[in-house]
Amino acid sequence: MRYLVRRLGFFVLTLWAALTLxxxxxxxxxGSPVDALRTRTHNRLSQDALEQLLASFGFKPNANLLQxxxxxxxxxxxxxWGVSIGASLGQPITQIIAQALPWTVGLVGVAxxxxxxxxxxxxxxxxxxxxxxxxxxxxxxxxxxxxxxYFWVALLLILFFSVWTGGWLPHxxxxxxxxxxxxxxxxxxxxxxxxxxPAATIIVTAVGGWILTMRNNMIATLSExxxxxxxxxxxxxxxxxxxxxxxxxxxxxLSGFAMSLGFVVSGAILVEYVFNYPGxxxxxxxxxxxxxxxxxxxxxxxxTAAVLxxxxxxxxxxxxxxxxxxxxx
Amino acid sequence: MSIVTATVTAETVAxxxxxxxxxxxxxxxxxxxxxxxxxxLLFTVMAVWPGLFTSVSDPNALEFMPSEQPxxxxxxxxxxxxxDIWAQLVFGARQSLVIAxxxxxxxxxxxxxVGVTAAYLGGIVxxxxxxxxxxxxxIPAFPLIIIFAKYAGQGGLPVILAVLVxxxxxxxxxxxxxxxxxxxxxxxxxxxxxxxERRSYIILAEVLPNLASLIVANFLGAALYSxxxxxxxxxxxxxxxxxxxxxxxxxxxxxxxxxxxGMPLWSIAPGLCVALLGASFALVNYAFDEISSPxxxxxxxxxVRRSRQRTDRG
Numbered sequence: 001m002r003y004l005v006r007r008l009g010f011f012v013l014t015l016w017a018a019l020t021l022x023x024x025x026x027x028x029x030x031g032s033p034v035d036a037l038r039t040r041t042h043n044r045l046s047q048d049a050l051e052q053l054l055a056s057f058g059f060k061p062n063a064n065l066l067q068x069x070x071x072x073x074x075x076x077x078x079x080x081w082g083v084s085i086g087a088s089l090g091q092p093i094t095q096i097i098a099q100a101l102p103w104t105v106g107l108v109g110v111a112x113x114x115x116x117x118x119x120x121x122x123x124x125x126x127x128x129x130x131x132x133x134x135x136x137x138x139x140x141x142x143x144x145x146x147x148x149x150y151f152w153v154a155l156l157l158i159l160f161f162s163v164w165t166g167g168w169l170p171h172x173x174x175x176x177x178x179x180x181x182x183x184x185x186x187x188x189x190x191x192x193x194x195x196x197x198p199a200a201t202i203i204v205t206a207v208g209g210w211i212l213t214m215r216n217n218m219i220a221t222l223s224e225x226x227x228x229x230x231x232x233x234x235x236x237x238x239x240x241x242x243x244x245x246x247x248x249x250x251x252x253x254l255s256g257f258a259m260s261l262g263f264v265v266s267g268a269i270l271v272e273y274v275f276n277y278p279g280x281x282x283x284x285x286x287x288x289x290x291x292x293x294x295x296x297x298x299x300x301x302x303x304t305a306a307v308l309x310x311x312x313x314x315x316x317x318x319x320x321x322x323x324x325x326x327x328x329x
Numbered sequence: 330m331s332i333v334t335a336t337v338t339a340e341t342v343a344x345x346x347x348x349x350x351x352x353x354x355x356x357x358x359x360x361x362x363x364x365x366x367x368x369x370l371l372f373t374v375m376a377v378w379p380g381l382f383t384s385v386s387d388p389n390a391l392e393f394m395p396s397e398q399p400x401x402x403x404x405x406x407x408x409x410x411x412x413d414i415w416a417q418l419v420f421g422a423r424q425s426l427v428i429a430x431x432x433x434x435x436x437x438x439x440x441x442x443v444g445v446t447a448a449y450l451g452g453i454v455x456x457x458x459x460x461x462x463x464x465x466x467x468i469p470a471f472p473l474i475i476i477f478a479k480y481a482g483q484g485g486l487p488v489i490l491a492v493l494v495x496x497x498x499x500x501x502x503x504x505x506x507x508x509x510x511x512x513x514x515x516x517x518x519x520x521x522x523x524x525x526e527r528r529s530y531i532i533l534a535e536v537l538p539n540l541a542s543l544i545v546a547n548f549l550g551a552a553l554y555s556x557x558x559x560x561x562x563x564x565x566x567x568x569x570x571x572x573x574x575x576x577x578x579x580x581x582x583x584x585x586x587x588x589x590x591g592m593p594l595w596s597i598a599p600g601l602c603v604a605l606l607g608a609s610f611a612l613v614n615y616a617f618d619e620i621s622s623p624x625x626x627x628x629x630x631x632x633v634r635r636s637r638q639r640t641d642r643g
Contacts, residue, residue, distance in 0.1 A: 014464040021468075025480055139615065140361060144604075147611035149557050151564055151579070152600030159593050212615075259467070266469045270561050274583075284472055285565065288479045296476055303469040311467055 007315040011308055018304040022297050023072050027065075041089075076301060082294040087286060093298050096283065101265075103174055104272070104279030107195050109264045111202035116257050118203070119210025124246040126211065127218025139212060146208030154201040154274040161197060170194050172276050198275045202268055206260075210253065217249035224248070255314050262310025266303035355620050365612035368605055376423040385416035388573055396592060405594050409585040414595055417578050418602055424486065424574040425606055428559045432490050433552030436497035440551075441537075441544060443498065444505030448513060449532060459506065465499035474558065478567040485569045489562060493555045501547035508543050512536060542617065549614040553607050560603045575599035 038050060075081070081093040088096060126135045162171040175181070176190040221227065222245055230240045269281035276282070280299060287295040356362045375382060391411040399406045405414035447458035474492045481488045512518060521531050537544075562568055563576025566584075570577060582588075582596035 010460065010463065013460060014467060017464050018468055021473075025476065140612075143361070143611050143615045144608045147553060147557075147607035148604050149560055149600060149607065151561060152597075152604055155588060155596055155600060159588055159597065163588050163593070262467075263469060266472055269471055269475070270564070273565060281472075284475065288475050288567075291479070300469075300472055300476060303472050304467070307467045307469060 004316070004319065007312060011312050015305065015308055018308075019073060019076060019301060020069075022300050023069055026293050026297070076298075081298045084287075084295050085290075085292050087290050087292070093295055096295065097280070097298065097302070100278055100280050100283045103277065104281065105264060107174075107198055107277065107279060108202060108268055108271075108281075109261070110195075111199040112206065112260055112264055114199070115203045115206035116210055116253075116260070119207040120214050120246075120250060120253065122207075123211040123214025124218055124241070124249065127215040127222070127249070128241050128245065130219060130222070135215070138215070142208030142211050144208075145204060146206075146212070148205055149270075150201060150205050150268060151270040151274050153204055154198070154271055157197050157201055158274070169197050171197055174277050174279075194277075198268075198271050198277055201271050201274075213253055213256070214249060217252055218245055221245045221249040255311075255318070258310050258314035258317075259307065262307035263303075265306035356616065359616040359620060361612045361619075362616035365609040365616065368609035369613075372422045372426060372602075372606055372609075375419050376426045379419045379423070382419045383413070383416040385413050388412060388416040388420040389571065396590075399594065405598055406592065408581065408595055409587070409590070409592065410581065414578075414598060417573065418575070418598055420573045421575045421578060421599065421602070424572060425556055425559070425576075425603065427486070428490065428493070429552040429556045429606065429610070432493040432497065432555035432559070433548050435490070435494045436551040436555070437501060437544060437548040439494065439498040440501030440505055440547060441540070444502040445509050445532060445536060445540070447502075448506045448509035449528075449536070455506075458502075462499045462502045462506070465496070466503065470496040471558065471561070474562060475565070475567060478562055486572070489559055489568060493558060496558075497551050497554050501551060504547065505540060505543060508540055509536060512539055546614055546617050549610045549617070553610040553614070556603060556607050556610070575602050579603075 038045070041050070079094065083089075084091050084093055084096060122134075122138070126132075126138050129135055158171040161169045170176070170193060174191065174194050175187065176194070179187050179190050181187055227240060227244050230244045235244075265280060266284075269285055271277070272279045272282040273285050280302070284296065284299045286292075287299060380386075389412060393403065393407045393411045393413060395407060395411040396409050397403055397407040403413050403415065405418070407413055408417075443458055443462060447455045447462075474496060477492045477495075478488060481492075518531065518535055521535050526535075559568070559574075560576040560579065563572075563574060564579045564583065566580050568574070568576055568580070570580065576599075578599040579596055582592070582599070585595075587593065587595040
């Protein structure tokens with residue numbers, strides 16, 4: 001119980017820290033939102049009108065800082081996230097995010113899960129066949145792939161599968177813009193085809209880490225006494241590998257997986273940028289380019305909250321799954 | 330059967346590692362480590378004496394015919410702006426290495442300070458420092474870096490170094506704290522305390538040497554993180570667009586649609602350099618693990634956690 005209270009405390013404190021960081025960074029750094037907004041509206045609005053517009057999303061440059069801070073905290077929690085002052089001037093931020101979120105969760109989420117499952121399977125087999133062909137080449141290959149820059153892999157894939165092959169696979173946007181969105185086979189096919197290259201980029205760079213850790217865990221688990229006992233009992237190799245070794249070897253990886261699921265929401269900014277994929281990561285990039293302060297604030301808050309929630313759920317799950325965690329807490 | 334092979338290989342790797350000086354010997358015999366070190370040294374020579382590799386003295390000057398294909402004069406051709414690609418690559422090594430060594434080094438120093446202090450002092454200091462470490466660890470680093478770089482203006486080198494250190498230390502601090510905690514109750518530290526040694530002596534002469542291999546591993550990890558993140562940041566155009574670096578080359582090549590206009594080398598070559606430098610750190614780091622892991626059990630547990638570091642990159 002004490003453990004759970006501690007974790008909840010951590011959750012609240014970190015969320016507060018992120019919110020505060022979010023509030024003070026724009027106010028401490030050079031360049032003000034008023035200036036940014038003035039350039040965006042091409043000097044056509046008066047100073048008063050600008051400040052009024054800013055006030056509507058929580059920037060009251062003349063108000064007391066503490067009052068601003070409290071208002072800001074309240075607005076963030078009640079979902080009063082204001083309107084964009086960037087490319088889509090005046091559009092409510094909740095609406096902008098609702099448009100981008102499904103694309104990111106669909107692309108990055110699915111790719112993350114595929115990378116984890118694939119990496120765990122390959123790693124388990126490699127660790128089981130210690131000293132085999134697979135085991136001797138895999139570590140070197142995947143140490144290198146897991147150190148590759150995401151965006152460079154993306155550029156290579158575009159070069160091979162799109163530019164040199166005369167446009168086999170599309171490398172731009174999330175669907176063919178000549179097709180009307182809807183639940184038609186044509187549209188769904190277009191979405192899937194457009195997702196292949198960005199998803200492949202994420203899988204190629206992410207799978208290595210899972211393979212290496214799973215292989216190492218597997219090797220550690222195989223020298224445990226319970227595996228020896230399973231052998232002594234004369235169980236089949238398959239049963240020992242899946243039911244005894246892999247099952248325990250995967251445990252330390254689960255918290256890492258939970259965290260990477262939390263990071264799904266922040267999207268793969270560089271990948272979405274290279275492929276012009278209109279997800280949350282690309283949205284953040286555009287918000288930064290257009291000095292769209294309100295949108296930046298909300299996105300950063302959302303990204304942090306997603307990771308925190310994932311970590312919290314994982315903490316709870318560990319208490320439920322692992323009796324040792326309950327005992328030591 | 331597999332148990333036997335597993336323990337046998339573990340033993341053969343572990344035994345030389347235990348002998349005095351044997352560690353460097355086994356590092357030199359590990360092919361991954363050798364390849365990594367050779368790549369790193371090659372880039373170091375490039376960074377220190379670029380004149381050995383190219384006759385061009387100002388790689389950013391627009392002094393050649395634009396968009397030339399590779400030839401004897403221009404090994405990798407020229408950019409759409411009229412610069413020699415090979416010369417830019419050679420001169421770009423310097424900034425990437427500076428970022429790797431300075432940002433990686435500062436982040437490591439910070440994580441040693443925070444991690445060891447937290448573990449050694451314990452109590453309320455430990456609680457506060459651990460909270461801080463864990464908070465920084467879960468805040469998404471890449472989005473934060475992008476926002477920082479934007480607010481701080483087109484980020485020059487100091488801005489980039491500062492944000493890399495700020496976001497890069499927490500992972501190592503967590504690891505070092507855990508390792509230092511496990512040392513705290515060992516007999517040799519107890520003996521030093523009974524002898525009446527000063528705290529500073531105990532930390533510097535007794536605790537730190539025992540953390541040395543973990544500190545080196547952390548430096549390699551932080552350096553890898555710094556190189557990749559800085560390149561990503563510059564690629565997005567959030568670095569100084571006039572600097573000479575691989576990330577900036579990638580930015581300009583993307584800006585000029587190099588892939589689509591038949592000049593793939595312009596964007597593939599600098600990316601390959603970033604990848605090679607990153608791979609050199611990763612290879613040495615993994616070789617380190619391979620050599621020291623069977624002897625030092627906690628390291629294996631740490632390696633498990635290391636997978637988290639990858640997940641938070643954009």
